[in-house]
Amino acid sequence: MGNLSWHSRRYHLFIIFKAFSIISVIPLIFYQGICPSFLEMADLVIGDRDDVLTSVSDTPPTHYMVRLQSFSLLTKNDIEKYCTSEFEAGGYRWKLIIYPDGNKTKNITDNISIYLMLAESSLLHPGLEVHAIFKLFLRDQNKDNYMTLEVGKGRRFHKMKQECGFGRFLALRTFNDPLNGYLVNDTCVFGAEVYVCKENNRGKGESLLMMKDAISHKHTWKIQALSTIKEDFQESLPFNAGDHKWKIRFYPRGKGSGTGNHISLYLALADPANLPNDCQIYADFTLRIIDQIHSKNYFGKANYWFSGSNPLCGWPRFISLGYFNLPSSGLLVKDSCSIEAEVTVHGLATSL
Numbered sequence: 001m002g003n004l005s006w007h008s009r010r011y012h013l014f015i016i017f018k019a020f021s022i023i024s025v026i027p028l029i030f031y032q033g034i035c036p037s038f039l040e041m042a043d044l045v046i047g048d049r050d051d052v053l054t055s056v057s058d059t060p061p062t063h064y065m066v067r068l069q070s071f072s073l074l075t076k077n078d079i080e081k082y083c084t085s086e087f088e089a090g091g092y093r094w095k096l097i098i099y100p101d102g103n104k105t106k107n108i109t110d111n112i113s114i115y116l117m118l119a120e121s122s123l124l125h126p127g128l129e130v131h132a133i134f135k136l137f138l139r140d141q142n143k144d145n146y147m148t149l150e151v152g153k154g155r156r157f158h159k160m161k162q163e164c165g166f167g168r169f170l171a172l173r174t175f176n177d178p179l180n181g182y183l184v185n186d187t188c189v190f191g192a193e194v195y196v197c198k199e200n201n202r203g204k205g206e207s208l209l210m211m212k213d214a215i216s217h218k219h220t221w222k223i224q225a226l227s228t229i230k231e232d233f234q235e236s237l238p239f240n241a242g243d244h245k246w247k248i249r250f251y252p253r254g255k256g257s258g259t260g261n262h263i264s265l266y267l268a269l270a271d272p273a274n275l276p277n278d279c280q281i282y283a284d285f286t287l288r289i290i291d292q293i294h295s296k297n298y299f300g301k302a303n304y305w306f307s308g309s310n311p312l313c314g315w316p317r318f319i320s321l322g323y324f325n326l327p328s329s330g331l332l333v334k335d336s337c338s339i340e341a342e343v344t345v346h347g348l349a350t351s352l
Contacts, residue, residue, distance in 0.1 A: 060139075115163040138169070142180070221236035226337060263320075269312075283304060283346065
């Protein structure tokens with residue numbers, strides 16, 4: 001440029017300046033073609049993850065769509081989250097969990113939160129771990145296309161972590177603006193695609209939950225016409241204690257080492273066959289035969305891990321038949337007796 005005149009130099013500088021201006025504008029124009037406004041891209045940031053992909057798709061979701069009408073009424077009626085019906089993808093069943101006003105359990109209040117959840121019915125094995133890549137959709141009803149967020153790496157789903165997704169899927173101010181097309185006439189459409197990429201079986205595992213401030217429950221059972229009982233044992237009606245059903249089992253002529261000379265008395269799970277595999281219930285319990293004359297009850301106290309394979313605990317030699325039949329004992333009056341069970345469930349162990 002040393003041989004150029006001042007006017008020529010100024011003209012070349014002008015051309016160079018214009019060229020850089022045009023180049024700097026191109027990314028902005030392209031960006032605005034994807035998002036409603038340049039600043040709204042900040043609304044789509046998901047923590048610090050760099051493997052979340054945002055895009056616009058003309059193709060509807062392959063696996064599931066849900067249309068929510070009168071969307072604003074969810075919040076007005078204090079419905080914090082909406083769980084969709086189950087859908088199948090990759091050989092497993094899934095649900096979408098939508099928080100219309102943000103997932104408040106994670107202190108999110110200014111965004112739509114949406115998660116993919118592995119349905120309980122798919123967790124056939126305690127140690128099952130499913131890795132899945134998924135894409136969540138929100139329909140732009142003005143342009144008839146879909147804003148999508150996609151995880152670029154497989155996410156792990158298992159019994160202790162059944163859901164994964166986006167706490168800040170989209171800012172509410174962006175979602176609620178009708179010009180953006182996401183909420184039109186108070187109606188919106190979400191969707192999902194799920195691709196299972198890996199399966200693991202972590203083997204067996206166990207979870208123990210101990211109850212804080214466990215509550216005792218009492219149940220009284222009156223047996224009449226005791227001398228006419230022909231069966232080996234009698235059972236009370238089921239009763240509830242610690243979210244489980246129980247029965248009292250009474251052997252009037254004894255059982256095992258108590259046969260023929262003692263009364264045998266047990267606490268039993270009422271429906272052990274329906275208890276989940278590897279589930280154990282830890283309970284303190286007291287069984288009493290009520291003294292109907294002197295109020296000096298005859299009792300035994302124990303604790304035990306009850307399960308489907310061990311549903312019964314008690315005493316084969318609870319009380320001798322000789323003492324039980326004494327009129328002065330007050331335990332058998334007019335051929336009837338009353339038995340009381342007091343049960344406190346302290347812990348629950350389940351498979352992972």
